[in-house]
Amino acid sequence: MSRSDTNADYFFQTSASIEQIERRKAKSKNTLGRPIKLPSKILAVLADPYDERAVYVAEAAGELKRVVLETGEQIPVSHHTAPLTSLALTPSGQRLFTGCWDKQIYSTDFESGESATLTGHTDFVKCLLATSISGIDVLISGGSDATIIVWNLETSKPRFKLKGHGKAVLGLAVDPLSLPASSNLPGKDFVLFSASSDREIRRWRVSLEKGFEEPESLEKAITVHETSVYSMAFDSDGDLWTASADRTARRLVRERGWESDTVLEHGDFVTDVLVAEDLGLVVTACRDEGVRVWDMSSGDLVVDYQGHFEDVTGLVRVGTSMVVSVSIDGTMRQWSLDRAEIGRYVKERQVEEQSGGAVQAEVEKSKRPALSAEEEAELAELMDEDD
Numbered sequence: 001m002s003r004s005d006t007n008a009d010y011f012f013q014t015s016a017s018i019e020q021i022e023r024r025k026a027k028s029k030n031t032l033g034r035p036i037k038l039p040s041k042i043l044a045v046l047a048d049p050y051d052e053r054a055v056y057v058a059e060a061a062g063e064l065k066r067v068v069l070e071t072g073e074q075i076p077v078s079h080h081t082a083p084l085t086s087l088a089l090t091p092s093g094q095r096l097f098t099g100c101w102d103k104q105i106y107s108t109d110f111e112s113g114e115s116a117t118l119t120g121h122t123d124f125v126k127c128l129l130a131t132s133i134s135g136i137d138v139l140i141s142g143g144s145d146a147t148i149i150v151w152n153l154e155t156s157k158p159r160f161k162l163k164g165h166g167k168a169v170l171g172l173a174v175d176p177l178s179l180p181a182s183s184n185l186p187g188k189d190f191v192l193f194s195a196s197s198d199r200e201i202r203r204w205r206v207s208l209e210k211g212f213e214e215p216e217s218l219e220k221a222i223t224v225h226e227t228s229v230y231s232m233a234f235d236s237d238g239d240l241w242t243a244s245a246d247r248t249a250r251r252l253v254r255e256r257g258w259e260s261d262t263v264l265e266h267g268d269f270v271t272d273v274l275v276a277e278d279l280g281l282v283v284t285a286c287r288d289e290g291v292r293v294w295d296m297s298s299g300d301l302v303v304d305y306q307g308h309f310e311d312v313t314g315l316v317r318v319g320t321s322m323v324v325s326v327s328i329d330g331t332m333r334q335w336s337l338d339r340a341e342i343g344r345y346v347k348e349r350q351v352e353e354q355s356g357g358a359v360q361a362e363v364e365k366s367k368r369p370a371l372s373a374e375e376e377a378e379l380a381e382l383m384d385e386d387d
Contacts, residue, residue: 024309024329027289032307033325033333036072039063042326044098045314046087052319056096057326058084064098064108069318069334078108078115088128090137091185095153097139099125105141107156120149120158129172133186133208140192140206142169148194148204150211162204162211164218167197171231175203177238177254193240195229201242201258222258224250231272235296241282243270249284249294262299266292274315274323279337283323285312291325291335293342303342305335306349 013021040061048054054068062080064087067073077096086099096108097118105118105125123144130139138159139151148162148169171194176184178191189207191214196202201222203214226246233241240252249270251262264270268288275282281302282294291305291312310329317323321338336342 027309028329030307030309033291033305033335035307035331035333036067036069036074038065038067038074038330038332041083041313041328041330042332043083043085043313043328044087045316045324045326045332046089047316047318049089049093055316055318055324055332056087056089057332058087058098060084060328062100064096064106067332069324078106080106085124085126086128088130088139090130090139090153091132092137095130095137097128097130099128099141099143101125103143105139105151107153116156118151118156120151120161121145121147124168126168126170127172129174129192131174131186131190133190133206134188136208138208140172142172142194144168146196146198148172148192148211150206159208160211162194162206162213164202164204164213165194165196165198165200167228169194169196170228171195173232173234173240175238176234176236193232195232195242197228199223199225199227199229199244201229201232201240222252224252224258224260228269230270233273233275235275235277241273241275243273243284245269249273249282264292264294264299264301266290269311271311271313272315274317276317276323276337279321279339281337283315283317283337285315285325287311289327291315291323291333293323293335293337302339303346305333305345307331307333 040059042057042059044058046056053070054066057065057067060083062082064077066075080100082101084098084100088097094111098106101124103121107116121143125141125143127142137153141149146165146167150159152159173193175191180187192204192206194202203217204211205214225244228245229242231243238254243249247266249264250260252258253261266286268286270284270286272285280296282296284292289308293302295302308327308329310327312325312327314326315323323335323337324332326332
């Protein structure tokens with residue numbers, strides 16, 4: 001039911017939409033996670049491997065920035081005319097890449113100061129992965145055109161393309177068990193996992209000269225989720241953790257043919273997953289505004305960090321015991337992975353809740369109004385919604 005309000009901002013808004021606006025407005029005032037505010041929606045985040053006090057962020061306004069976590073300083077790296085969706089840095093640290101809605105991939109060379117444009121996709125670029133093969137830096141990209149491209153970074157041209165998915169490629173990950181035992185980087189080839197809006201996870205053998213889908217993947221793709229798979233992360237056993245629009249994150253066990261033995265239930269789309277194995281934790285990002293920390297062994301929820309007031313779009317670990325989350329709300333927030341600090345956070349929130357704290361009242365999932373048609377359309381573009 002639509003309603004006109006004396007506030008001009010609310011003309012022709014539904015009651016649910018107005019409630020959503022008011023809820024977000026109230027929640028936006030919270031300072032949980034020490035928020036750093038950016039001018040536009042943040043669609044991707046990447047750690048600076050040379051400085052754990054900083055991260056790179058990609059914005060919907062087309063801005064690529066380096067953000068200093070302690071001070072909030074925002075240092076422009078490059079500017080583009082369309083939303084930036086993804087980030088990757090070569091293992092050498094020399095080149096930073098960002099994928100874009102305009103179908104291009106943009107590169108910044110920190111040593112030479114030169115920039116380059118990689119053209120090959122016919123639709124939005126959705127994900128990037130930078131690695132090396134035989135010591136040569138390689139970029140791999142996935143797009144809404146259902147195509148994976150392996151790039152020659154000397155020429156900025158595709159080496160070859162991989163096709164097999166029926167819809168957008170949303171996530172890429174290197175199988176750690178396909179790497180040499182003495183290295184965390186590939187030798188002459190490696191196995192690449194790809195996740196898609198078609199709910200399938202496929203496996204590819206990739207070298208500098210060619211790539212092909214693994215026979216077992218051709219025979220049967222991994223299909224444990226009901227709909228889009230957004231993100232993947234491996235643990236040291238070679239098991240795969242996944243995040244999906246079916247409102248779950250899962251652990252898929254290699255020795256059981258990628259069966260799911262752990263299911264982490266959420267209230268909405270799970271947009272990212274991060275494994276902090278040394279701490280025995282898994283972290284997930286969700287469209288319901290939560291950043292959740294789970295016990296890796298038991299699957300029990302350790303803490304539901306609340307602070308964001310719109311969809312959480314990405315996670316990155318910084319230092320030994322901190323995770324940074326970014327959101328469509330234009331903020332990035334820092335959360336502790338130290339169990340003692342988590343315990344203190346939980347107790348503080350319980351006290352707030354008992355005293356009628358505003359933040360806790362605002363984040364009750366069961367009371368969250370439905371998204372408006374306009375918001376759903378925007379999210380479908382941003383995240384290739386597929387349900």
